[in-house]
Amino acid sequence: MTQATESPAAPSAERSPGGVGWAALGGALAGAAGLAVAELVAAVVAPGASTLFAGGAAVVDAVPPWLKDVAVEWFGTNDKVVLLATMGAVLALGAALAGWLELRRPPVGAVLVGVVGVVGVVVALLRPSATPLWALPSAIGLGAAVLLLRAVVARLRPVPGRSEVSAGETPGGAVDRRGFLTVSGITLGVAVLALAGSRVLSMGSTAISAVREKLRLPAARMPAPPVPAGADLKLDDLAPYVTPNSDFYRIDTALIVPQLNPQDWSLEVRGLVDEPFTLTWDELMELPMEEHYVTLSCVSNAVGGDLVGNALWLGYPIRALLERAKPQAGADMVLSRSDDGFSAGTPLEVLQDPDRQSLLAIGMNGEPLPLEHGFPARLVVPGLYGYVSATKWVTSLEVTTFDTDQGYWTPRGWSALGPIKIASRIDVPRLSTSVSAGAVTVAGVAWAQHTGISKVEVRADGGDWVTAELAETVGPDAWRQWHVSIDLESGYHSLAVRATDSDGQVQTETKAPPAPDGASGWQTVSINVD
Numbered sequence: 001m002t003q004a005t006e007s008p009a010a011p012s013a014e015r016s017p018g019g020v021g022w023a024a025l026g027g028a029l030a031g032a033a034g035l036a037v038a039e040l041v042a043a044v045v046a047p048g049a050s051t052l053f054a055g056g057a058a059v060v061d062a063v064p065p066w067l068k069d070v071a072v073e074w075f076g077t078n079d080k081v082v083l084l085a086t087m088g089a090v091l092a093l094g095a096a097l098a099g100w101l102e103l104r105r106p107p108v109g110a111v112l113v114g115v116v117g118v119v120g121v122v123v124a125l126l127r128p129s130a131t132p133l134w135a136l137p138s139a140i141g142l143g144a145a146v147l148l149l150r151a152v153v154a155r156l157r158p159v160p161g162r163s164e165v166s167a168g169e170t171p172g173g174a175v176d177r178r179g180f181l182t183v184s185g186i187t188l189g190v191a192v193l194a195l196a197g198s199r200v201l202s203m204g205s206t207a208i209s210a211v212r213e214k215l216r217l218p219a220a221r222m223p224a225p226p227v228p229a230g231a232d233l234k235l236d237d238l239a240p241y242v243t244p245n246s247d248f249y250r251i252d253t254a255l256i257v258p259q260l261n262p263q264d265w266s267l268e269v270r271g272l273v274d275e276p277f278t279l280t281w282d283e284l285m286e287l288p289m290e291e292h293y294v295t296l297s298c299v300s301n302a303v304g305g306d307l308v309g310n311a312l313w314l315g316y317p318i319r320a321l322l323e324r325a326k327p328q329a330g331a332d333m334v335l336s337r338s339d340d341g342f343s344a345g346t347p348l349e350v351l352q353d354p355d356r357q358s359l360l361a362i363g364m365n366g367e368p369l370p371l372e373h374g375f376p377a378r379l380v381v382p383g384l385y386g387y388v389s390a391t392k393w394v395t396s397l398e399v400t401t402f403d404t405d406q407g408y409w410t411p412r413g414w415s416a417l418g419p420i421k422i423a424s425r426i427d428v429p430r431l432s433t434s435v436s437a438g439a440v441t442v443a444g445v446a447w448a449q450h451t452g453i454s455k456v457e458v459r460a461d462g463g464d465w466v467t468a469e470l471a472e473t474v475g476p477d478a479w480r481q482w483h484v485s486i487d488l489e490s491g492y493h494s495l496a497v498r499a500t501d502s503d504g505q506v507q508t509e510t511k512a513p514p515a516p517d518g519a520s521g522w523q524t525v526s527i528n529v530d
């Protein structure tokens with residue numbers, strides 16, 4: 001047998017090598033249309049069920065801790081945008097490859113698209129809040145992509161009868177070029193319309209923003225002590241004592257912010273308790289609220305980093321919820337779960353501590369929680385990193401044990417317990433500002449939540465430690481600003497800072513990376529004095 005007597009498709013395609021590029025383009029268009037159709041269906045079913053978002057969420061859950069650190073370090077809080085862009089690029093390349101394969105080795109391209117679609121269906125069904133309907137976006141998107149792929153690529157096959165004439169000629173002579181362009185145009189149209197439709201439909205989600213805007217929170221029965229006049233030094237570049245909501249760092253695994261309507265929200269308190277119960281929003285609103293300033297920080301914060309912020313939280317004590325549920329002997333952990341599948345394991349003892357103001361929070365700096373910070377309710381526990389305590393969009397508290405359960409990050413390489421390490425940061429002078437020789441103001445913040453900061457020291461060029469002046473603070477759960485004047489001659493200098501907590505423990509010089517239980521070491525900055 002010779003090449004020439006094989007099935008017509010393969011040799012003809014070989015005679016029109018230019019068709020390969022067009023097939024790749026057609027594949028990419030069909031892939032884009034499939035993803036857009038999935039977005040459109042997801043806008044009706046559930047935003048998190050689309051191929052892109054369910055796939056992205058699965059990637060987020062699967063990344064090893066070191067990669068999470070690298071992502072936060074390189075991209076900061078833009079890491080999600082980078083993830084989605086990378087996924088988009090990989091899928092576009094895969095779809096182009098499918099176009100090429102479909103031309104050369106049908107139906108391999110269609111099968112490849114099918115595999116991606118099936119993976120999309122499976123990961124969507126595996127999401128914690130998934131219902132069987134979550135299979136639809138990827139399934140329907142997959143169907144659309146396969147149909148369009150086959151239709152586009154079919155137009156690149158030589159039209160019978162014309163193929164003889166065109167042997168060895170440019171592909172345009174042999175294939176139905178106009179047909180190809182028409183089908184490609186239709187495919188592009190499907191992609192654009194489906195995407196536009198999904199945007200329009202998902203604007204319904206701004207409905208939750210509207211609900212939040214209208215919400216009036218109850219006044220605190222127990223208001224926070226006023227912020228002392230001297231707590232905020234109000235220096236340029238120094239982090240303000242109270243972090244505005246719009247500047248507050250955001251860390252979570254959610255690719256799309258969960259949209260919870262308070263009227264549909266409830267908190268289930270269950271597990272090893274004598275009196276399990278479910279608390280509705282209206283019931284919560286009737287309970288006496290408290291207000292506390294608490295500084296929240298992330299275990300991923302590098303030395304000198306800004307994944308930390310101080311806010312006024314309004315909420316109901318978690319301690320009181322637990323009292324009502326009556327935990328049983330032997331329990332030592334509360335596993336809090338969020339609507340989107342995150343969980344945190346917090347020591348029961350910490351949450352029952354009458355001296356620790358742990359809240360089921362509904363308000364942040366005088367407003368309902370912003371959507372990204374956990375609307376309508378989240379946990380805030382002074383002294384523990386967010387990953388083991390600060391569950392946003394919280395929907396259940398399960399009293400359990402550390403032996404039987406673990407929070408989201410623990411199997412991913414992070415410590416089960418996450419007490420916050422003593423930390424101090426230099427905010428002033430900023431690297432970019434020019435400083436003149438003489439008395440130089442150095443200032444920053446320091447935190448050791450729940451113990452409090454008793455001293456901050458700064459030294460220049462490895463010399464003697466100079467004690468900084470501490471600004472006032474409302475209490476041990478909130479950070480403290482500090483400032484000191486240091487004489488510096490012109491030239492390069494290195495400045496280091498260390499804090500001491502109220503128990504007399506000095507911040508360790510030993511450097512540790514964020515994983516597995518938080519970064520440590522003294523922050524050192526280099527400055528150029530004119």
Ligand SMILES: Nc1nc2c(c(=O)[nH]1)N[C@H]1C(S)=C(S)[C@@H](COP(=O)(O)O)O[C@H]1N2
Pocket residue numbers: 248249250251252253254296297298299338339340342372373374385386387390391392393
């Ligand atoms: N539902 C949910 N809650 C979550 C997380 C999350 O990924 N999902 N991340 C936690 C982590 S690691 C931190 S540091 C804090 C950050 O809270 P913020 O975004 O309001 O600053 O939220 C915690 N609560």
Ligand SMILES: [Mo]
Pocket residue numbers: 251297298299300385386387
């Ligand atoms: Mo975190």
